[in-house]
Amino acid sequence: MSLQIKTLDEYRQVYTRSVADPEGFWAEQAAEFQWKKPWKQVLKWNFREPRIKWFLGGKLNITENCLDRHLEKRGKQVALIWEPNDPSKKARKITYKQLYAQVCQFANALKAQGVKKGDRVCIYMPMTPELSVALLACARIGAIHSVVFAGFSAVSLADRIKDAHATVVLTSDYNARGAKNIPVKTVVDEALGLGCDTVKTVIVHQNTGDPVKMMEGRDIWWHDAIKGKRKSCKATTMDSEDMLFILYTSGSTGKPKGVVHTHGGYMVYTDFTFRNVFQYQEGDVYWCTADIGWITGHSYILYGPLLAGATTMMFEGVPTYPDAGRFWDVIQRHKVNIFYTAPTAIRALMAAGDQWINNRRMPSLRVLGTVGEPINEEAWHWYNEKVGKKRCPIVDTWWQTETGGILISPIADVTPTKPCFATLPLPGVQPCLVDASGKEITGNDVEGMLCIKFPWPSILRTTYGDHERCRTNYFAAFKNLYFTGDGARRDADGYYRIIGRVDDVINVSGHRIGTAEVEDAINKTPGVVESAVVGFPHDIKGQGIYAYVIVNDRLEDAAAFRQKVVDTVTKQIGPIAKPDKIQIVSGLPKTRSGKIMRRILRKVAEGDTSNLGDISTLLNPEVVEEIKVGASRV
Ligand code: WTA
Numbered sequence: 001m002s003l004q005i006k007t008l009d010e011y012r013q014v015y016t017r018s019v020a021d022p023e024g025f026w027a028e029q030a031a032e033f034q035w036k037k038p039w040k041q042v043l044k045w046n047f048r049e050p051r052i053k054w055f056l057g058g059k060l061n062i063t064e065n066c067l068d069r070h071l072e073k074r075g076k077q078v079a080l081i082w083e084p085n086d087p088s089k090k091a092r093k094i095t096y097k098q099l100y101a102q103v104c105q106f107a108n109a110l111k112a113q114g115v116k117k118g119d120r121v122c123i124y125m126p127m128t129p130e131l132s133v134a135l136l137a138c139a140r141i142g143a144i145h146s147v148v149f150a151g152f153s154a155v156s157l158a159d160r161i162k163d164a165h166a167t168v169v170l171t172s173d174y175n176a177r178g179a180k181n182i183p184v185k186t187v188v189d190e191a192l193g194l195g196c197d198t199v200k201t202v203i204v205h206q207n208t209g210d211p212v213k214m215m216e217g218r219d220i221w222w223h224d225a226i227k228g229k230r231k232s233c234k235a236t237t238m239d240s241e242d243m244l245f246i247l248y249t250s251g252s253t254g255k256p257k258g259v260v261h262t263h264g265g266y267m268v269y270t271d272f273t274f275r276n277v278f279q280y281q282e283g284d285v286y287w288c289t290a291d292i293g294w295i296t297g298h299s300y301i302l303y304g305p306l307l308a309g310a311t312t313m314m315f316e317g318v319p320t321y322p323d324a325g326r327f328w329d330v331i332q333r334h335k336v337n338i339f340y341t342a343p344t345a346i347r348a349l350m351a352a353g354d355q356w357i358n359n360r361r362m363p364s365l366r367v368l369g370t371v372g373e374p375i376n377e378e379a380w381h382w383y384n385e386k387v388g389k390k391r392c393p394i395v396d397t398w399w400q401t402e403t404g405g406i407l408i409s410p411i412a413d414v415t416p417t418k419p420c421f422a423t424l425p426l427p428g429v430q431p432c433l434v435d436a437s438g439k440e441i442t443g444n445d446v447e448g449m450l451c452i453k454f455p456w457p458s459i460l461r462t463t464y465g466d467h468e469r470c471r472t473n474y475f476a477a478f479k480n481l482y483f484t485g486d487g488a489r490r491d492a493d494g495y496y497r498i499i500g501r502v503d504d505v506i507n508v509s510g511h512r513i514g515t516a517e518v519e520d521a522i523n524k525t526p527g528v529v530e531s532a533v534v535g536f537p538h539d540i541k542g543q544g545i546y547a548y549v550i551v552n553d554r555l556e557d558a559a560a561f562r563q564k565v566v567d568t569v570t571k572q573i574g575p576i577a578k579p580d581k582i583q584i585v586s587g588l589p590k591t592r593s594g595k596i597m598r599r600i601l602r603k604v605a606e607g608d609t610s611n612l613g614d615i616s617t618l619l620n621p622e623v624v625e626e627i628k629v630g631a632s633r634v
Pocket of ligand 1: 370
């Protein structure tokens with residue numbers, strides 16, 4: 001029987017055991033799955049190179065564990081509920097048996113298009129059931145999926161396609177989101193025009209049915225691709241350490257990097273954390289509002305829940321369409337038991353006013369979750385009182401694209417919660433705090449940079465095509481530690497509170513954005529000489545994007561120029577990276593070695609100019625005054 005921790009004492013015992021004997025502990029969890037061949041060794045690792053392997057020599061296919069394994073007992077159980085954007089349209093319910101058939105059929109279609117084990121398939125699709133089918137079908141035949149969030153621009157999509165050398169792109173005609181109908185296929189066409197020479201085939205799912213242009217010899221309709229294909233497909237045998245997927249995420253430098261996860265460890269860890277953190281019970285309806293374009297969707301809409309044999313819901317739309325009561329309406333109609341969302345959504349709904357939630361009865365709700373960014377006290381209490389009616393534990397789950405699954409979080413109804421605290425590490429997770437020199441900060445009531453000492457099964461293995469980058473980004477800052485990029489505090493009870501990023505990554509509405517990426521994009525605007533981007537506190541988004549821009553000429557029309565900057569960023573990255581504030585400056589504060597002093601820019605953006613520290617060592621201290629004065633007018 002799969003382990004589900006039920007009491008705090010049990011958690012403490014399990015945790016102690018998981019640290020004393022990680023291999024024994026994870027081998028026990030892994031034994032619950034269908035392996036085609038057992039592993040020979042549980043773990044082999046060093047953080048130096050890094051080289052991390054779990055369940056060495058084991059053979060499996062994750063989709064057999066998501067689907068085939070459940071057919072006998074749960075064939076008729078709903079695996080996937082799809083709630084469409086348009087509330088007047090009927091929700092789709094897909095049983096495990098049906099999902100199995102659809103995945104197999106599409107897997108056969110991919111094979112017929114020549115897709116083989118190890119090939120990279122880029123998926124750029126809106127939140128439709130076919131998106132889930134697409135990921136699983138790739139995994140079924142050992143192709144590596146690389147999902148790109150369907151809000152990214154053609155330029156970003158092209159970058160990701162090229163980096164992964166994808167041979168096939170899966171897409172849809174349009175993305176119905178709120179009142180918008182976004183032409184997704186057109187974005188793919190544009191991206192492929194930017195030199196993605198490896199792509200031979202584009203499979204297009206007809207979602208809204210509005211007209212699109214198809215390119216002869218390259219594009220094929222999804223419904224044509226599956227025509228006549230069998231609804232069973234032998235799962236390709238994969239090694240535990242074969243790549244399952246690539247997912248691009250932003251770092252503090254350069255372009256987004258492709259985080260790699262593998263079949264074996266990712267499977268064991270997402271299943272374990274899903275069942276335990278959310279305390280999933282037989283028959284529950286579970287809803288995670290994320291998009292499958294992000295890691296949360298991969299691990300906790302799709303893989304984790306399906307591995308656990310759960311009923312998982314996918315939502316096509318947005319929280320405020322047709323009105324700010326949509327989430328509560330969906331929870332009521334589908335009798336959702338476990339609800340997992342992001343602080344930014346909570347804040348937006350809170351700001352919309354309590355009239356949308358006041359008279360709702362949502363007795364089905366049992367567990368609430370949050371992810372993606374630090375939750376503020378006000379939002380935590382609102383979530384607790386208005387949504388959970390003070391009877392649902394809130395699991396504040398801290399994790400990252402690189403970690404594959406939740407690392408620090410309360411276990412629902414087991415770990416006593418505290419507002420804004422991710423609380424305690426899950427079994428097998430060994431966090432520590434270090435100071436700038438890499439020295440571990442022991443004891444409680446302390447603050448430092450959050451690192452992890454020991455691998456867990458779903459830790460990233462590499463960054464695609466550039467292992468050195470993986471090493472320098474995560475394993476080089478501190479010897480023998482995985483560095484998360486987050487700062488955290490450990491309180492008197494040993495509870496962790498995540499403070500936020502300590503690197504040049506900002507978290508906008510729960511989306512990770514590298515300041516360097518945004519600067520690169522801004523610099524492509526005609527007339528821009530240089531720019532610097534920092535985060536600033538934003539009521540709804542958590543952090544907003546503040547851009548300081550130097551222009552090469554006197555501006556005739558500042559408003560038009562700002563719009564150009566916004567348009568350029570939208571074109572280069574996508575609407576999620578649009579600067580909220582743009583300040584035109586004559587210079588940027590720099591050290592004598594030419595480094596931008598972001599600390600000063602951050603303070604000014606935060607509206608705190610009282611104590612900017614010592615600026616006398618700057619190359620150009622005079623710009624600081626100008627920036628301070630200018631900021632009040634942005
Ligand atoms: C932040 C999302 C505070 C953090 C799963 C991390 C959080 C980054 C929390 C990863 C949380 C995620 N409390 N901060 N509960 N969860 N973060 O890769 O800064 O999109 O490093 O993964 O989000 O973002 P990513």
